[in-house]
Amino acid sequence: MDRRSLIKNAGIAGVLAAGVAPAVHAQAAVRWRLASSFPKSLDTIFGSAEVFSKAVKDMSGGKFEVSVHAAGELMPAFGVVDGVQNGTVEMAHTAPYYFFGKNEAFAIGGAIPFGMNSRQLTAWMVDGNGQKLMREFYAQYNIIDFIGGNTGAQMGGWFRKEIKSPDDIKGLKFRVGGFAGKVIERMGGVPQNIPGGEIYQALEKGTIDAAEWIGPYDDQKLGINKVAPFYYYPGWWEGSLNLSFYVNDKAFNGLSAENKAIIKAASHEAHVTTQARYDSRNPGALKQLVGAKTKVLPFPQSVMDASFKASQEVFAELDAKNPDWKKIHADYVNFQRDQVLWFRFAEGTFDNFMQRQKL
Structure with a gap:
């Protein structure tokens, strides 16, 4: 009896009992490269891509791997948009405002002067119209973007x-x-x-x-x-800086539904982890700088x-x-206006009070 007849007549239980395994179509392994705009020495901002890469590998059981390359390894720090747009690499991790020279609208996806703080900007990107509007804009560069960390308010x-x-x-x-x-x-x-x-x-x-x-x-x-x-x-x-993962649209659309979901989940993990690292590590570093x-x-x-x-x-x-x-800035400002009003009553008042206390 040939293999097909055996499977048909005996059923799966009989096949397993007979020691004959049915054909299994394993998902093909996916290997991508990510070009960062940052040096390896910065475990916060460069580390965001490493957090992303590890999460992708863990969630896929090792079937989807993204190798992370520091600025200058595959391409210059400011060459990553061209690299993703042309498909030289599948994705990049960068600060969107680096590319305002291509179009000033890039900056809105990262940081603009007197813009939203990190909480507000994340809210606009995730629950407001931010990511929708930015993706419509990035489509002309063959890019699909995902949130990739936030530094919080920066020093001057x-x-x-x-x-x-x-x-x-x-x-x-x-x-x-x-x-x-x-x-x-x-x-x-x-x-x-x-x-x-x-x-x-x-x-x-x-x-x-x-x-x-x-x-x-x-x-x-x-x-x-x-x-x-x-x-x-x-x-x-930079009341905050939203970092982004840029993914080549053809590469992303070629992924399985599972791997697309993994990209999104991993980017959110990297986003939260990056901001947590900045909030956790900046206070001690400032004390050391003052001491020096x-x-x-x-x-x-x-x-x-x-x-x-x-x-x-x-x-x-x-x-x-x-x-x-x-188009994008009008929506940004409308969202920011409501956020500033809300924060004035809650977050701002609470923060101002606590900054006057001795803990």
């Missing part, structure tokens, strides 16, 4: 000299991430878009006068405090007011000339 950066008024911004060569450079430029500064791994050398050599990166934990790892003594706050250009004689200073009110005014002017100009920006 490291300066060689004190900033006492808006006049001190004029002529300042300032390494500032992405879209915020447009506002700095309007204020008379000279923005520089430099990858994180190159900031220390640029400050040390005097190529730039000031630089912002993220916050105490990452900034300390980069050693920026050794070449600039004044550490300002807050980073008004770093001068931590608030931006003067005049600088904050001038920055806000310049930001609103830039937004109005983009509303008038960039349809992609106008």
